[in-house]
Amino acid sequence: MKRPVLGLAMLLIASAGIAQPKVAVLDADVQKGIDRSAASAIAEKLTERLVLSGRFIVLDRSNVEQVLREREFQLSGLVSDSEISQAGKYLGADFVVAIRVQRVDRTYMVTAKMIAVDTGIIARQASAEGEGRASLLLALAEEAGDGLAGIPRKAPAASVKRTAPKTAAAPDAAAIGTRIYGGIGTGGQHLRDDYGPESYESIGFDLYGLVGLWKGLCAVGSLTYLDAAGEYGAVTLSGDIGLGYARPLGILLPWTAVKIGYVFLDWQAYPSIQSDLQYSLDLGTDLRLGRFLLGARVQLSLAAFADSGYGLRAFQDSLWLMAGWKL
The missing domain is CATH 3.40.50.10070 (TolB, N-terminal domain)
Incomplete structure (x- = not known):
């Protein structure tokens, strides 16, 4: 009424x-x-x-x-x-x-x-x-x-539940943690100086470490020994540090890293040990079983020995099989 x-x-x-x-x-x-x-x-x-x-x-x-x-x-x-x-x-x-x-x-x-x-x-x-x-x-x-x-109002539109598109979670430094590996590897040593190129098959071992810093950013370091067979084979000992990016994928952790370090080269063709800076690229991954780790890594390294007097340069490509522990 x-x-x-x-x-x-x-x-x-x-x-x-x-x-x-x-x-x-x-x-x-x-x-x-x-x-x-x-x-x-x-x-x-x-x-x-x-x-x-x-x-x-x-x-x-x-x-x-x-x-x-x-x-x-x-x-x-x-x-x-x-x-x-x-x-x-x-x-x-x-x-x-x-x-x-x-x-x-x-x-x-x-x-x-x-x-x-x-x-x-x-x-x-x-x-x-x-x-x-x-x-x-x-x-x-x-x-x-x-x-x-008495002003008519539009009926409210039926609410539509919208689901935000799923995006991949940002890498977590804690998920990367600190990982220490020991490995054995094999690869090629390619040496070249003013007298021409030489290549040797080599085997060796290394210690490798990876530490999560922030999100996917990580620090890496390695100590590597390689011994090439042959009459004029070369022995190298190098230590490198660098930065990389890792992204946990379940129990897998793939990563890539660039490193700089110092390498010592003992080549039978030279009377003394040569040394200089070395630049490396790592591509690796590991499989986590609890805290135990199984992994593999490819390493490409380049060094130019300016003091050799003969334009000596060294390139190494190596494959490493690693076992490690997540701290």
Whole structure:
């Protein structure tokens, strides 16, 4: 019966020569525990929706506040309909809108009722509720205002649960940890100087370490001994350190690293041991069985012995089978 009453009231007002009813909006009555500074903002938002409807003459809220102060009325907290009706008479309004804001746990509710000043009857009432933070209150006030003004609202679109695409987890330095290996290897030693190239098959052993630093970044180091067979075979001893990138894949850990170090070369073709910087590239992987590790590594190394006097250069390619332990 509320809408017919409002329609009848508007018809009577129109017959008296007033095209639209005058409406005054009071500050919201905010439940204890909710930020009271929201009272005015909620009333302003609801006022905005009434004006937008074009169905009412909405009194300026600053004038409403001034008149009520002069009459010693509070701007909110008018809980009885008779008090609200009396305030409307002072304001010269046909209807007064009273707003109530409540909260239960995380659910907020905004209730607005439009009271006819002459009769004290609730001509129309609307409410809106939602779960979330206090910032939700303005949206609820807008919805309640549309309900009072009769502004149709679009039905909310059915929520679609979206699943973010899965992305590979970033490598974890703790998953890499500290790994120490011992290995045996075989490969080729390719030596070249002003007299031409020589190549030898070699075997050897090494110690290798890998330490996770940050995400997939890791530090590596190796101590390698290789002995080439043959009448003029060469023996090399090298120590290298460098940086690499590793990415755990279940029980596998593939990695790549670049290293720089120092190499000592004892080649029978030269009367003394040659030494210089060595640059290396490692491609490796291991299989983790608890803390025990089984792995393999390919190492490519290059060194140029500037002090040899004969333009000596050495290139090594080697394959290492390793067993180790994750600390």
